[in-house]
Amino acid sequence: MQSQNNHPPAQPGTQAQVRHAYALFKQGRYPEAMEAYERILASHPEMERRLRVNIHIAKKRIQNGIRTRQTLARDDKELSNAVFVGMAAIPDRVAALEASICSLLPQAERIGVYLNGWEQIPSFLQHEKIIVAGMGEPDIGDVGKFHWVDDHDGYYFTCDDDLIYPPDYIARTLAKLRHYHGNAAVGWHGSVLMEPFARYYDTNSRKVFLFGSHRPHDTAVHILGTGCCAFHTQVMQVRKADFTAPNMADIFFALNGQKQKIPFYVIEHEKGAIREAPGTKESSIYADSHQNKSTRKNTHELQNQLVRSNAPWLLHEFQPLSILIIGRFNSFQKGGIYKSCHLIQEHLSNLGHHVSVLDTQHALVLPESAHFDLCWIYPGDPERPDFATVVEKIRSLQKRGIPVLVNLSYLYQEKRTTWIRDRILECNAGQSTPVLCAVFTESAAHDPLLADVRDYVCVVPKTIEPPACTKVRGxxxxxxxxxxxxxxxxxxxxxxxxxxxxxxxxxxxxxxxxxxxxxxxxxxxxxxxxxxxxxxxxxxxxxxxxxxxxxxxxxxxxxxxxxxxxxxxxxxxxxxxxxxxxxxxxxxxxxxxxxxxxxxxxxxxxxxxxxxxxxxxxxxxxxxxxxHVDVLDASLEGYLRLAVQRARRLTKPATSTSDQRC
Incomplete structure (x- = not known):
């Protein structure tokens, strides 16, 4: 019977080329594999359909850098706790500056004040906590807030000379930075750029969240007001030289955050917690720029130009995940779980996530400073030997406050499904840190027998990387x-x-x-x-x-x-x-x-x-x-983000019944 295949059969020599290209592909020699595939397609373009998945994968892995990942050093190091406050001041605001300093001095370790255009240092700045700079130097405007940033290792606050801060301002802002494990810049004032963008001070181009207004929850923004923001210098690399023009520090700071993919948050706060000093509004950069005055403070057009030329602006709220995977990495190498565990590690790492792995047969030992958004436990069937220590590991992780996602081998079989339901109920009884169950389809997640634990059931896509098939036969x-x-x-x-x-x-x-x-x-x-x-x-x-x-x-x-x-x-x-x-x-x-x-x-x-x-x-x-896993790895990431979000929602206040067994 004649073949009905739409593609003419490749010649024997071409098949040898395909096998050679695939061998390079499997060895991870992706640039060489791409060259081999391109040579094949140059003489046999009809084979594009057959080869396109491997070509797509090779291109993707060349672009991402196979077996490399974004180095999340900020997750691995102990952050310095030193706190420094930088401020720029103008002579017209001497009374406001004194009120601002008085509000900060009891809560700050060190304050640097850059005096732009002052003829003498005010007496209230003569304090052991205060460093003064700028006398006899050019007027650099709001860049003065960052005069000390190159030399500071720790938390850096930037403040304005016309704002009066609440008594717990630094403590509350630090608490938010630590809530995000240092991996963010936070403030009390900021804005989101709207699309289409027209002009920086146009209300249709920018949604502003004011320091003086109530903010009921943390809000991701593109731009933070540098009059009330903070960051850690080991997380966000900021240099004074980054601010190449005066009186637009907010834009330059935001561009820095965009380049480094640092999330910016306006943190929750009450109305009027930060107050503007009386009589200072008319001398602000905002006033001159918004009213388009012919002054040095008016940087309106340059801000418009920088915003447009650096589009698109992104909210980097969704940072790389920190995942611990406990699975078959060294043991039980024969079978799909071993392959899946390695594929999960490889693809999440290539996507920039921080992935740590542990074989199911090994003891769980974590450093005290270890932080994970989620631990995914992927053992064999509950009847297999490597499941024996899963319960012990789950209890240890719960004590550390690390949410767990565990594969319990759903089989579409009533006895197993009932067992899974009972285990999830027991693991979460009286516990503050949740244990979630992983399944491969939404249909499984909605099994009526799992109704009592529906919120704890999460779908994760199966990682499929097929074996070599050098020829699709008719x-x-x-x-x-x-x-x-x-x-x-x-x-x-x-x-x-x-x-x-x-x-x-x-x-x-x-x-x-x-x-x-x-x-x-x-x-x-x-x-x-x-x-x-x-x-x-x-x-x-x-x-x-x-x-x-x-x-x-x-x-x-x-x-x-x-x-x-x-x-x-x-x-x-x-x-x-x-x-x-x-x-x-x-x-x-x-x-x-x-x-x-x-x-x-x-x-x-x-x-x-x-x-x-x-x-x-x-x-x-x-x-x-x-x-194919190379096509679905974004879905894998998305479902893990869903699992993390569900775990956070299901986390409960700690109780005294921590000895419950699962």
Missing amino acids: FGEREGVCLGDATKLSNPKIIGGPVHAWIDAIFRKMPYVNLYAFKQYQGDNPHSRVQYVPHMKEEFGDWLGQRRLFLCLNIHTTFEMVSCEAQYCGTPVLYRHMPHSLSEYISTTGMAVRNPEEMAEMVTWLYNDPAAWERCSRSSLRNAESK
Whole structure:
């Protein structure tokens, strides 16, 4: 029978080139792999469809820098607690300056005052806590607030000479910085730039959150008012030389934050907590710029230019996550969990997240300063040896206040689902730090048996990186039907009963077809009609790509990875309803059947109808490409952010019943 494949078959020499390119790809030599793929496409552009996923991955990993990650040194170091306040002052505000200094002096360690255009130092600045600069120097305007920043190691506050601060201003602002683990700049006044942006002082271009108005919650902003803000010099690198023009420190400080991807927050505060000194409004930079006066303080047009030329402006509220993964990193290397744990680590790290890993077999020992947004525990089935210490590790993490997301191997089986529900209830009873349960689909998350713990159930996408398939073969180049793993076929708990009825039904309809199963583990051969082959490590993808159909008879497993891998090879898949796995990941790009007779009927049809087979093969390929971990890693990040958000929402005040067992 003639192949109905839309792509002409590649020549043997081209296949050798593809194998060579893929070998480079698997070795992580992505620039070389890209060159090899480009050479292939130059002479065989028809192969673009076949190679595009690997080309996409190679480009992405070259861009990101494979096995590198954004270094989050600020998460790993002990931050200095030294506090310094920088302020710039003009002579017209001597009374306001005195009131401002008086409000800050009892709560500040050191205050630096840069005097712009003063002829003498006021007597109230002659204090052991106060450093004075600027006398006899050029007037540098509000840049004077940052005169000492190059030499300070610690928390740096910038204040204005026309503001009177509440008695707990520094303590409250420091508390917010520490709430964000130092990874932010915070203030009491700021703004968000609106789109489309026209002019900086146009109310349609900028939403301003005033220091004098009530702010009920922390609000992410693009720009902080440097008259009442603070940051840590080990987190945000700021130099006096960054401020290349006077009287627009807010913009230069914001540009610095944008470049370094530092989140800016206007923190929650009450109305009138910071007060403006009487009689100072008319001498402000805002007044001259807003009214477009012809003065040195009017920097309106330059601010407009800088805002426009540095678009787009982003809110960096969502910082890289700090994740601890406890899984199969050294032990139990044979199987999907080991591969998934390494893929999760690799992709989260490449996305810039701070990832620490621990093998399930190793003791949990964390330094006292360790901070994690979440610990993801990914062991084997609860009946497997590496699950033995999971409960102990969960209790230890809860004591440290670290939320836990744990895979409990949901199987679409009532006994296991009830066990999962009971474990989650017990783990969270009387505990302030939540334990969440991970599943792979929303259908599983909405199992009625999990209704009592619905808020604690989180979806995380399965990490799928298929085996090598150097050639997507057409209908006429394939034969036989693959039934998956022989060990699973022989397990009635996985099949939901004996497998014989399914195999016999297929054989009755198609006694001429070869039925295959691969043997990844030792065990009995479940049916005499099946041919058993060893599970090939390197050639497995090409072997799958030579089979005409893939059948999944399993229903009570946590995930059926090989079915998804078969689609990647262009092999159509028939499966049984698996709401926790294939019903969402394959869905209608394959076909779900309900009994042996339906399976036999669909196998017979697809196996003998090349036109229908070709269409199913195409949809299988496109679906598989969309499920590749390199395509879905942003979804992986998104679902982990959801888990972190849910954990924060579910965190409760500490209770005295901390000895509850889970």
